[in-house]
Amino acid sequence: MTGEYYVCTGCALLCDDIEVETEDRKLSKVHAACLKGVARMKGCSDPLECTVDGEKADIDSAITKAAAILRNAKNPLIFGHGNSSSEAQKISIGLAKKTGAYIDDTSSFCQGPIVEAILQDKLRTCTLDDVRHKADVIIFWGADPSNSHPRHLSRYSYFPRGKERQRGWEEDRTAITIDIRKSSTAKICRDTRFYQIPMSADAEFMDAIVSGLSGKIPKTSFDFDKKRILELANVMKKAKFGVICVGLGLVYSLEELEPLFKLMEKLNEVSNFYLIPMVGQYNMRGFNQNLFAETGFINRVKFNSETGNANHGAENSVVEALKNKSVDAALIIGSDPLSSLPLSVARYLTEIPLITIDPCQNLTATRSTVTIPCALGGVEAGGTAVRMDGVEIELKKIVESDNLSDKEILTRIMEAI
Amino acid sequence: MGFGQFLAAPEIKLKIVTYRDVFQNTAQESSRFGEEYEKLSAVIKLDLKDISKLTIKEGDTVIVKNGFGKVVVKAQKSGYEEAHPGIAYMVNSPWSNVLVPDETGGSGVPKFKNFEVTVQGAKGEKVTGIRAL
Ligand code: SF4
Numbered sequence: 348m349t350g351e352y353y354v355c356t357g358c359a360l361l362c363d364d365i366e367v368e369t370e371d372r373k374l375s376k377v378h379a380a381c382l383k384g385v386a387r388m389k390g391c392s393d394p395l396e397c398t399v400d401g402e403k404a405d406i407d408s409a410i411t412k413a414a415a416i417l418r419n420a421k422n423p424l425i426f427g428h429g430n431s432s433s434e435a436q437k438i439s440i441g442l443a444k445k446t447g448a449y450i451d452d453t454s455s456f457c458q459g460p461i462v463e464a465i466l467q468d469k470l471r472t473c474t475l476d477d478v479r480h481k482a483d484v485i486i487f488w489g490a491d492p493s494n495s496h497p498r499h500l501s502r503y504s505y506f507p508r509g510k511e512r513q514r515g516w517e518e519d520r521t522a523i524t525i526d527i528r529k530s531s532t533a534k535i536c537r538d539t540r541f542y543q544i545p546m547s548a549d550a551e552f553m554d555a556i557v558s559g560l561s562g563k564i565p566k567t568s569f570d571f572d573k574k575r576i577l578e579l580a581n582v583m584k585k586a587k588f589g590v591i592c593v594g595l596g597l598v599y600s601l602e603e604l605e606p607l608f609k610l611m612e613k614l615n616e617v618s619n620f621y622l623i624p625m626v627g628q629y630n631m632r633g634f635n636q637n638l639f640a641e642t643g644f645i646n647r648v649k650f651n652s653e654t655g656n657a658n659h660g661a662e663n664s665v666v667e668a669l670k671n672k673s674v675d676a677a678l679i680i681g682s683d684p685l686s687s688l689p690l691s692v693a694r695y696l697t698e699i700p701l702i703t704i705d706p707c708q709n710l711t712a713t714r715s716t717v718t719i720p721c722a723l724g725g726v727e728a729g730g731t732a733v734r735m736d737g738v739e740i741e742l743k744k745i746v747e748s749d750n751l752s753d754k755e756i757l758t759r760i761m762e763a764i
Numbered sequence: 765m766g767f768g769q770f771l772a773a774p775e776i777k778l779k780i781v782t783y784r785d786v787f788q789n790t791a792q793e794s795s796r797f798g799e800e801y802e803k804l805s806a807v808i809k810l811d812l813k814d815i816s817k818l819t820i821k822e823g824d825t826v827i828v829k830n831g832f833g834k835v836v837v838k839a840q841k842s843g844y845e846e847a848h849p850g851i852a853y854m855v856n857s858p859w860s861n862v863l864v865p866d867e868t869g870g871s872g873v874p875k876f877k878n879f880e881v882t883v884q885g886a887k888g889e890k891v892t893g894i895r896a897l
Binding site for chain 1: 779781783784785786787789790791793794795796797798832833844845846848851853857858861862864865866868870871872873874875876877878894895897
């Protein structure tokens, strides 16, 4: 072992306590990471090849072709970014501005509204270090970190002994899961701390908790045991430092954020509560912050190629732009929309000139006009990234690679346009 | 050839809830085209009552379809203590995404986690491969 600590980019927890052993420019051992993190850092078994029109190509001709595609497009789409360093994201934003592109990321159809509300100071947030040292009531709402962020409970939210939580989970912390199914995380919280609610009932359940917190009888249309809601409200009221970890289950179930705003407002009237979005991809939040700094919007932007002005709105989201077939070329960076979007929406990508930049082969790459392999972030390339709680984390390069970083590739495409 | 071959397999309507699984996610990091990723992704988890309605056994393949697409995946018991007839679970994957409706009401957000399908025994048909989706 090198005695040095590295960062895992397997999810937006960006665990920074990883030790590694290397052999032939590969990581032979990865210590302290979870299963998913080890697999991420060791790299995939089917790396992406550099190709143009399905034939092997050298990097120079791939970059020339990619630049030509973007230059000739009237309304290109640049999508991905969650698995790129902040430095690469900033170049990508510049590239979008130059080419009058739509630019978007996964937050557009997941945690976007929550991150946006946090950046606009509409929701009270804290860091994961605060959670580790202070949190005594932790609520996983529509979130299952045991599967999505495997070290969340052990590093921050439940098991560790923090400065003000020396007795850890045994005595000092209460973890609660609110979900539509008994997830792995719910099992850890045990039956008394698991609140199973019907599908799409999250907003109503929030209102019921607000009633409980206000000393009223909490009624629900699905007849949830009132005593249990009152118990929950009581635990929340007594919290010294409470945190709600917002998962995708909650985000997808809320049609608007108003019920969540109301709940947080009430909680902070009678108690002390914070909220952290359970961001998936390691630097999704970084993209949101970088685009926000440049345009005032976190995602769903279309640049005007002449004025450089940013237009924002649902019609500029990756999903609507593809559905409406308003894009005529696409550059995908560190993402696989043909896997991760509804196929009925993503299929249109196969009808237009498509460029993929990624360390690994994926479905979108198999349908791309140009594929350019890039160095794996946090292993073969360094940079900075923003953790789910907004803390900036430095990524170090561990081993050399023949591939350029996505930042270098994007810079070269930009120069060639 | 059994007589069952000539009978239409019963078809039932179900709601699909998608979820994440760390083992499937790990397999994805290694290779999206690997056997392991298919084995852990191309699966539908059913309530015992729904399994018997479909007249299938655990491990049989089923056709899952709606107006947006069709996939053949393996049927498994969900293993949840509480019964959940009418609701089935699929891990978030390219297979579930074949079935996610494109309807968004202009919001830019598809209903990834909650949509309707019909399910029917596939009478031994093979699981849809990732490249055939
Ligand atoms: S929890 Fe996330 S960041 Fe930490 S080791 Fe696992 S995948 Fe990596």
